[in-house]
Amino acid sequence: MNGSPRDVIVLGGGVAGIAAAVRLAQRGVKVTLIETRKRLGGRAGSFPNKDTAPGSYLDQSQHVLLGCCTNLMDLYERLGVSDRVTWLDRLHFFDKQGHHDVLSSAPLPAPLHLGPAMLRFGTLTWRDKLAIQRAMLRMLRIGVKGRAKFADRTFGQWLHEMNQPERAIERFWAVIVVSACNLPPGKVSAAVAMQVFQEGFLAHRRAYLMGVSKVPLVRLYDQAEPIVRAAGGQVMLGQSIERLRFAGGRITGVMIENERWLEADAYISALPFDRLAKIAPPPPEGVADDARFRWLDKLDVSPIIGIHLWLDRAVMEWSHMIFVDSPLEWVFRKSEVASGKSQVGSGQPQTANRKPQTEQYLHAVVSAADAWVDKSQDEIVAMAMSELAAYLPGGAGVPAIREAKLLRAKVVKEKRATFAAVPGSDAYRPATCGETANLMLAGDWTATGWPATMEGATRSGYAAAGALLNERMLVDDLPAARITRWLAR
DSSP: OOSOOSEEEEEOOBHHHHHHHHHHHTTTOEEEEEESSSSTBGGGOEEEOTTSSTTOEEESSOOEEETTOHHHHHHHHHHTOGGGEEEESEEEEEOTTSOEEEEEOOSSOTTSTTHHHHHTOTTSOHHHHHHHHHHHHHHHHHHHHHGGGGTTSBHHHHHHHTTOOHHHIIIIIHHHHHHHHSSOTTTSBHHHHHHHHIIIIISOTTTTOEEEESSOTHHHHTTHHHHHHHTTOEEEESOOEEEEEEETTEEEEEEEGGGEEEOOSEEEEOSOHHHHHHHSOOTTTSSTTOGGGTTGGGOOEEEEEEEEEEESSOOOOSSEEEESSSSOOEEEEOHHHHTTOOOOTTOOOOOTTOOOOSOEEEEEEESSOTTTTTSOHHHHHHHHHHHHHHHOOOBTTBOOGGGSOEEEEEEEEEEEEEEOOOTTGGGGSOOSOOSSTTEEEOSTTSSOSSOSSHHHHHHHHHHHHHHHHTSOOOOOOOOOOHHHHHHTO
């Protein structure tokens, strides 16, 4: 649009909307940030925990960031909460045969830094490890630009073309892809999955590091409100967004509940794609000439389930566990977060000098949860406890989970947790800018070049704010190592 706007309405207070609002406010723009829920964060937020102390929160689901998430880390710096994230440099993988494998960096340059750890993985055979190395080398040679050629096939198809053994697919590739993309290899776009490995494993020594919030997620994002207010704006929570009004190729207003209309120079929609489609009026008054709205019905979603468990004793000694052959992808020891204490930065066990706990709070995650999302809470909790029993048999002074009593449980289903990055979906992901001159689109489902992640959402918010102010706001990626660049030639 011509000229910088004086005031902007941002629709949606998830990560994308927060990112856009913060960047605009820090440039002196008056922002009205509208969120349907009663607190910021959206799907990456928290809700009050009525079963425990007043003022405590539970996260919708466990969210993590990686060292390659440069824009999300920048947002946390701007919010003043980067010290609320613990970085783990040792990632712990477990299978039901008793293998405990640790992914950590050796003192080697990327992309060789994780090689020694991978060679020690007991859950994989030597045939699996050699096949994985061949596929990694192939991805290096494909490079960042080359992966776009694989956007119309599944990652599973590509893995089979690379002669990957089924065991390697099940015990390595699927574990990473389901967690990162919320889809299994047989459904996710090969280009999207390749990006996870190219940028998260191969490009830079720090890229694989995992960041975990020390506090409930709402305590990261509620810092956006004072930033918005300092620039003369406001945050409106618990407000239903009902309708957009179009005229002359522009947005002229947004209606919230009680038929109240708000107006601004420009607008950013950081709503989910299906919600945006519902509030946009149909032709002839609506979006007939804006190609960004044409394919919204072509996008699909994938669910995630968070399982909160409170046990009468401490049974898990690690800060986190990644499961190789289970419906559960992860389990996190959240007792420290609930009590305001930091998690263990190295991921090492806390058996030494640990005071006995009367309770332990665990948070398990099921990604790509289509097979479980329609099950009852009792069925899901029973599955989680059964699976955990196989991985937490006790020992070294830690009781087995079968000896513990489940005090209470809470299952959180996010049926529309992320958009589904299936083959061909990139063609339907809209750009930030379009024919409606004063409307920018944001959200992890837009054309960010990233999977459905908080990093992708942040990038979309930065891109939308930058488009309105005619400046580039995206933070550069971690620089690829020299060997990585050489192999990608």
